[in-house]
Amino acid sequence: MFGAGDVQVREVPDARLDRPTDALVKVTHAAICGSDLWRYQKLAPTPDGVRLGHEFLGVVEETGAEVSSVRPGDLVLAPFKWSDGSCEFCRAGLHNSCLNGGFWGGALDGGQGERVRVPQADGTLVPLPMEPDDPRVPAVLALADVLCTGHHAALSARVGPDSTVAVIGDGAVGLCAVLAAARLGAPRIIVLGRHPRRTDLARQYGAVEVVAERGAAAVERVKELTGGHGADAVLECVGTGAALRDALDMTRPGGAVGYVGVPQDGEGVDVRRFYRRNITLSGGVTPARAYIPELLPDVLSGRLDASAVFDRAVGLDGVPDGYKAMAAREALKVLIRP
Incomplete structure (x- = not known):
């Protein structure tokens, strides 16, 4: 890659062994x-x-x-x-x-x-x-x-057989997070996305509900679907400050957020968003x-x-x-x- 939008196929020197551990x-x-x-x-x-x-x-x-x-x-x-x-x-x-x-x-x-x-x-x-x-x-x-990253998000958010899970992101990592949550026994998985081909695949992987809204509207919709309190586990698979803030806001008191989206914009999060509700924030590089x-x-x-x-x-x-x-x-x- 030689710059934004500029990917080229080039001949490079042949790969070769350099050390005895290679x-x-x-x-x-x-x-x-x-x-x-x-x-x-x-x-x-x-x-x-x-x-x-x-x-x-x-x-x-x-x-x-x-x-x-x-x-x-x-x-x-x-x-x-x-x-x-x-x-x-x-x-x-x-x-x-x-x-x-x-x-x-x-x-x-x-x-x-x-x-x-x-x-x-x-x-x-x-x-x-x-x-x-x-x-x-x-x-x-x-x-x-991507599959290990989705698994990391689910483990970090303590997903289990009693968890209501919300997955933010309908890219490959988000879809793999749905798979991972289903594998860990989550009976109810909500995916946040608005691309039908992707959300249809999320349903095949185990999601039972789709939220197409974004931002505050998405938070309110997840709360509405979960009795007003929020999800037990939220898997943040996007990597923006806005996505992480939404994840924290839609987590029920005592719940957990697993964040695996590669941080991109450097925007901070007000710690009061999760401190007051005893929310666990865990994740990072898989x-x-x-x-x-x-x-x-x-x-x-x-x-x-x-x-x-x-x-x-x-x-x-x-x-x-x-x-x-x-x-x-x-x-x-x-x-x-x-």
């Missing part, structure tokens, strides 16, 4: 993320460009001398951040805060390309018991980010690598299937148009097959 992965499937769109809308012009892509899976082609968990020929999934799996934060399940971790793209290879050098391969890559042409691959790819082992069996069995969020597929040459389609809301989430 693996070289040939990408077979990748995706464009909703969080990529914020940069697509705002990135200042940069002559060198920024490499893109943090959701990918592929086949291991080569490994460094110290890599033991994967070998050439393995199909592997990479979460959206690499981590060593052994530092104090990884051991605590906070792989996103790994002392030796980092994000894909930038100076490192991005997933929206042909090959990626994977640092800390043993702590990062998840071997998959399948082949690249397995029809379950898109569902598994969702674990790289430790996807910690969640994948738990969620993968349900994905492979078909119990947890987010593959329908991918409503367009392109090759590498089609990636620029994929960004345009998502920015114009003509596509929900674009699957890339290099």
Whole structure:
């Protein structure tokens, strides 16, 4: 990406091993993320460009001398951040805060390309018991980010079998949050969105009611639907200050907000909005690598299937148009097959 709205396909030096803990992965499937769109809308012009892509899976082609968990020929999934799996934060399940971790793209290879050098391969890559042409691959790819992020929102908001849940956002993360809340047993899920194709999918995933209003009107509508008190758990999957304020306002006293939308506008929140009502605010960056082992069996069995969020597929040459389609809301989430 060379600036806002300017995505180009370029030849770059071949990825290659640099350290004995590296693996070289040939990408077979990748995706464009909703969080990529914020940069697509705002990135200042940069002559060198920024490499893109943090959701990918592929086949291991080569490994460094110290890599033991994967070998050439393995199909592997990479979460959206690499981590060593052994530092104090990884051991605590906070792989996103790994002392030796980092994000894909930038100076490192991005997933929206042909090959990626994977640092800390043993702590990062998840071997998959399948082949690249397995029809379950898109569902598994969702674990790289959006499905784990929806799960993180639900856990952070303490969703359980007695929870009335409101999900703010009908993008891929919001839809995955609906799936996650349903998986955790929530009997009533309300999704806030106004795009029929997306809200219809939310209903398929477990939502029972749709609120199309925004702002104060949305807050009042959720309260109306919940006996005037608000939802037990609100999952904020947008990333704006306005969305977070609405989430806090539509949470019942003693309830919880799980916020996972990447903060974009820097707008603050008046702490009195949740202090007075004993509301818990939790969330942040998703430790996807910690969640994948738990969620993968349900994905492979078909119990947890987010593959329908991918409503367009392109090759590498089609990636620029994929960004345009998502920015114009003509596509929900674009699957890339290099």
